[in-house]
Amino acid sequence: MVEKKAKKIPVTTGKKMNQPSDSEKRSSQEKAKSESGVNTLVSIYRQDHRQEIDMTRLERKKFSKKRLILTLLVILLVMFAAASIAGFFIFNHGQGKKGESIELTITAPKTVDSGGEIEIEVTYLNKDNVAVKDADLTILYPDGFYFSHSEPQAQNEANTYWKIDRIGSGTGGKIKIYGQIIGDLNSTKTFLASMNYTPANFNSVFEAKSSHSLEITASIIELSLETPIRIVSGQETEIDVKFKNNSKLPLSNLKIIAAFPEGFSLTEADPAMPEDGQFWLVKELAADTENIIKLKGVFQGNPGDAKEIRFQIGLIMNEGEFRLQSEKSAIIFIVKPELNLQLTINGSNQEMAVDLGDTLEYKVTYKNASDVELRAVMLQAQFVSETSILDLTKVNDPQNGTIEEKSISWGALQIQGLSTIVPQAEGEFTFSIPALSVISPLKETDRNFSVDNYIKVTAVESEDTAVDFEKLSESNHIVVKVNSKVNLETEGRYYSEEFEKLGSGPLPPEVGETTSYRIFWSVSNLYNDLEDVEVAAILPKDVFWTGRATSSTGGAVTFDVSTRTVTWKINRLSANTGQLFPKADANFEVSITPTAKQEGKLMVLINDSSLSARDSFTNYDIETSSPLVTTDLENDIAGQGRGIVVSKTADQNLNQSSDLNQNNNSNVNSN
Known part of the structure; x- marks a missing residue:
């Protein structure tokens, strides 16, 4: 195979030539990287003096036996630890986690x-397919909850723990708790189970939890x-x-x-407030019971001022904390009275007491204290x-x-x-x-008779139509009470x-002879x-106290020798x-024991008797009397x-005459 070498093409910067395409550029870059990578590997495996390593031969080095055993031991220990951890999680899965079996x-x-x-x-329900054991329930109560039953x-002193033990699959139960909850208004109380x-x-x-909040x-x-x-101010x-x-x-x-x-x-509080604060303490208020605090006071201010008075009621907890339960306030307006009305009865504007049959003399005074003219005024006397x-x-x-049943009214037709x-x-x-001459009580509650008298405006025309005359124009009240009739x-x-x-x-009493009599006191009391x-009376000097006395009520009848007064006391009638x-x-x-000077005369056995008492309703002293007894x-x-x-002698002759009359009557009856 003949290796062909690429010819180098000189690049002239001053001449125009065809520019390479993008694909050609990428191919050229990848080829350069490849050649660079080869060069790098070669450099790594090249021995010293820039000689390459012979990769056709591999030499095996001997492995240490001791090192092998140590490696195996480490592997076994790791496997044992992994097995232990897995077993722990398998057999103790769920410890401390939220339970899903119990609802x-x-x-x-x-x-x-x-x-x-x-x-x-x-309530608790076992939703699982298996039963549960060692079940117990704990309730955590909120502050302000008082356990009843x-x-x-x-099963504990705090009444928070119940031992249930076994709960079968698909079964459950419930526990009812009763108590009283106390807290501030709009506060939230949470129960935890x-x-x-x-x-x-x-x-x-496992653990199941539940909570409930109430407001x-x-x-x-x-x-x-x-x-x-x-x-009115003042x-x-x-x-x-x-x-x-x-x-x-x-x-x-x-x-x-x-x-x-x-x-x-x-100015007055009933019951009284403690000196160290504007509050009242009530130790106990029975179920379905109402109490009242009555106050009297004076507001000072200018007409048009609004005065707010506020009261709070709450419970004091064991720690002394005040828990608000209810709050009320009222706005009171200070006004200038438009028509002043004053009432007097028998010359007085204070509470009074009268006897039945007495006449009550009323006097009404009115004055326009406003800045406007009042027209068509109607006044009415109320007898409540x-x-x-x-x-x-x-x-x-x-x-x-x-005149109506309990009122008398006047207008411009009656009073110009x-x-x-x-x-x-x-x-x-x-x-x-006049007061009635007789009131006949028919039941036990027919007592403590009184009438509240006052004058009020029932109609008026004025420039200031916003004024409520029925509220503002009312006279002073005078309560007339009826004294008890004894x-x-x-x-x-x-x-x-x-x-x-x-x-x-x-009888008749004789000179020189002792004759005894019984004196009777009888008391009746109507209305209060x-x-x-x-009750007391004085014995004449020639009348003697024998010491024999009885009473149906009150204390014993006593005799004071020094004053010769017979007295009978009754605490309450x-x-x-x-x-x-x-x-x-x-x-x-x-x-x-008559003397010769008393012959032919009546003798006084007891002088006038008198009764004195305090009427507990009118607080008036009551007095009455009865004439002497002969x-x-x-x-x-x-x-x-x-x-x-x-x-x-006269007594003997009288007795003989009486015997003679009886004999004559006997003879007449015989004939």
């Missing part, structure tokens, strides 16, 4: 009222405020704060916090009471107002001055109403109503309870005693008319 679910409300009782149901019962178990065909422990959206504590909408205002436990469980450690506006001064105590059939009204009242103009009128009866007896002998000695009741309940009675024995014994049918003292 764990928590069922509970999504929203609750703070303080209410809730039911939590935890569970079904079944928990976890179950550890081991499948029957494994040795590892506290309301409270079982109901808070409400009763405040006026508009007030006048005392009443505010009622009511709070109620709407749950079926009692609530402990409640705290009510007050936030008063600037310009408000508290559950049981009417006023006799509106006997009203004395010179103005001839319109009400047609137009210019600014700062004023006027007045009077009328009178009656004391005193009587002397020798014989009872059944003609039983109560006394001893001669009485306190500190005391119920309303309507003697009407719906038996009268209160007491009796005691006295005796007389030997005439007016109420003793068998003994009356035999009270004049006689001598022994």
Whole structure:
């Protein structure tokens, strides 16, 4: 084979020639790379002095036996380690991982009222084809949950652990937990449940988890405020704060916090606040129970000012933390009264008490305190009471107002001055109403009678139509209470109503002989309870206390020798005693031994009796009395008319005359 050599073609830069194509360029580059690669390999295998290595011969070097054994040992150790790791994962697969065999679910409300009782149901189901063993359930309760009981019962003191043991394939169970949840409004409470178990065909422990969150959206504590909408600066205002436990469980450690506006001064609080803060503490509020805090205070400000009063109620937890349960606020506007109304009864503008049958003299004063003219004013007197105590059939009204069941109304037709009242103009009128003479209680609750009297505006025309005159123009209120009606009866007896002998000695009384009598006190009381009741009377000097006395109620009847006063005290006497309940009675024995100077006369056994007491409803002192009792014994049918003292001789003659009359009657009857 003859090797052909390529001829070199000289390249002249100054002459034009054909340019090689792109493909020709790439072919030329690849050929150059190939030749370069060959040259590189040759250089590698070329010996020193630039001689090439003879590749036709290969020399085998001897391998060390010791090195071979060491290599085999390393390979065996690696294989053993790999087998151990694989076995560990095969026999302990799932350790500490989330279980898939058990389905764990928590069922509970999504929203609750703070303080209410809730039911939590935890269900578990084995979805695997094999049973599980060593199962146990643990519940983690949120802060503010108070455990009550569970079904079944928990197996630890904290009531968070249940031992279940075996759960068959396709089976399950449930645990019901009951308790009370307490927390801040709009807060979230989360319950966590976890179950550890081991499948029957494994040795590892699996874990199933579940959680449930609920939101506290309301409270079982109901808070409400009763405040006026508009007030007059400087006048005392009443505010009622009511709070109620709407749950079926009692609530402990409640705290009510007050936030008063600037310009408000508290004048009275019932119950009182502690000195170190504007709050109240309630130790316990029973289920379905309402309490009230009554406040009185004065707002200072300018007409048009708005005053906000705010109250919060919550629970104090064991750590002293306050958990808000409800919050209420009210806006009160300070206004300038447009029509001032003042009412007096019997010359007073304060609460009073009257007896039935008394007449109440009313006086109404009105004044336009606004800057506008008032026209077509209508006024109305209100008499508010559950049981009417006023006799509106006997009203004395010179103005001839319109009388209704519990009101009297006047307008421009009755009072000309009400047609137009210019600014700062004023006027007045009077009328009178008697109280009923008798009120007959029919049931135990027929007691503590009263009437609330006040004057209000029912209609008006003015330039300022935004003013609510029915709210703003109202007079002061005057409560008129009815005093209790007490009656004391005193009587002397020798014989009872059944003609039983109560006394001893001669009747009529004889000179030098001792005759004893019984004195009876009887007390009846209508309308109100009485306190500190005391009945007393003085014995004449010639009447003697024998010491024999009894009473149906109250303390014992006593006698003071130094003052010769007989006294009977009763701590409390119920309303309507003697009407719906038996009268209160007491009796005691006295005796007389007439002298010759008293012959032919009646003797006084006891002087006037008096009763004093305190009316617990009206706080008025009640007094009444009954007249003295003589030997005439007016109420003793068998003994009356035999009270004049006689001598022994006259008495014997009287007895002989009586015996003679009896014999004559006997003879008449015989004939």
